[in-house]
Amino acid sequence: MDFAALGLTLRLASFTTLCLLLLATPLAAWIANGNGVARRIVQAAVALPLVLPPTVLGFYLLIGLGPTTALGRTLITLIGHPLAFTFSGLLIGSMIYSLPFAVQPLVVAFASVDRPTLEVASVLGASHFTVFRRITLPLSRMSFLTAAVLTFAHTVGEFGIVLMVGGDIPGITRTLSISIFDDVQELRYTDANLTAAALVALSFLALLIVYGRGNRRSELA
C-alpha cells in the first residue's frame, strides 16, 4: 500500500471535514431559516456537486483558479503560486465536491427543531444567536456527526476532481483512489486490491457509524 498516499488522503479528508463544518454550519442555518427564493437558489447550488461529474467541477476549478481569470490571478498574487497541483487547491476542490454532504444533514436537522420550542426560548429573552447556540445546536448535535462522517468518507473516495485539480504528484496530490488507478495502470493488482480493500473497510465503517447512530436515535425517541 502507498502509505504516503494514505497519509495525504487522511490529512485531506480531516482538513476538508473541519473546514466544511465551519462553513456549512452558518450556511445550513441560513438555508433552514426561511423559504425565500435566494435560499432555494443557494440550496440548489450547494447540491450541484451531487449531480455534476467531478471532472466538470475539476475543470472549472482548474480554469477558475488559474492565471486566465481575475480570481486566479488575485490568488496567485496573494499566495505567490497557483493553487492547482497543490494541497491547498486539492482542499478547495474537496470542499466544493463534498459541500452537499456537510450542508444537507445540517439543514434537515436545523429545520426539524420544533418551532414552538424556538419561540418559547425567544419569548424568554433569547436572541436569534442564543436560540441557535442553546437550543438548535444541541438538538442537532448528532447530525454534526453524520455530516462529519459523510464528508470524511466522501473525501477519501473522491477521484475525478483530485485528478483534475491536483494531478498525480506523489506525496503532494496523489491520494489513495489515484494510487489504485496507478496500480491498475501498471498491472500491480495485488497493491490495488490491498488499497481498494482498505477503502471499502473504511467506507463501511463510516456508514456503520451513521446508521448505528440512526438506530440509537430511534430507540431514544
Place this chain on the structure above:
Amino acid sequence: MTLSAPWSILFGPSGSGKSSILRAACGLIPSADVTFTQTLPHPPDQPQSLDRVPTHRRNLAYAPQGAVLFPHLTVRQNVSFATDIRRQPRSVSIDSALELFNLTPLAHRLPRDLSGGERQRVNLARAFAVPAPHLILLDEPFTGVDRSLRDLLLPRMQQLVAQQGIPVLSVTHDIEEALILNAEVIRLEQGHIVDQGPASQVLADERTRMLGILNA
C-alpha cells in the same frame, strides 16, 4: 384591551382567539395588526409601544399551551433558562420556583422522563422564574395538572405575583379556574371582547348553572 387587575383571565371557548392574543403579545404573529402599550408604574409615566420591540426584548414570561419544554435540558436547566441567558447568577428564585411547583425532587430529570402534569408544572415554573418580567402570560396553565394540585398551586401563584407586583394574563376555558382565582375576566367570543369585569360578575350565569348542577 386594558388590563387593570394584577391577574386577568382571557376566557372563552376554543377557537375564540385567546391563544392568538398571547402569541401576538409575545410578538410571535408578525402580521397581526396590533399595538401593545404598557404604562410604566413609575415616572416617566408614558405608554411605551411594544409593537416594534423584538420578541426577545419584550421581557415577558410565557408558559405556552402544551408544555413546550427544552428536551435536552433538565428540569432545573429549563427553569433557569431565562436567568442563564441573561448571564445572571442562579438566584434563589430558581429554587423558589422549583419549590412552588413541587419540582425539587424532579430537578435533575429530563423532560422525556416526566408525566404530562409534571411537564406542565415545569412549563409554569420556567415562566415564574423569569427575572422581573413586565408581564406573565400563561396559556391554559393547568392542562394535565390534577385538580387538587391545581387548587393548591393557584393561591401560591397568586400570592407570589401579588408580592412581586407582576401582572398576569392567563388563558382558560375552565370556569372553575376563573372562579377560584376570582380575577378580572375578559370574555372572548369569535375574536371579540364581549364582556370584561370581575369573575363573579362576568361568569355569573355559568356559576349559577354549576351551582344548579351541584344542587340537583
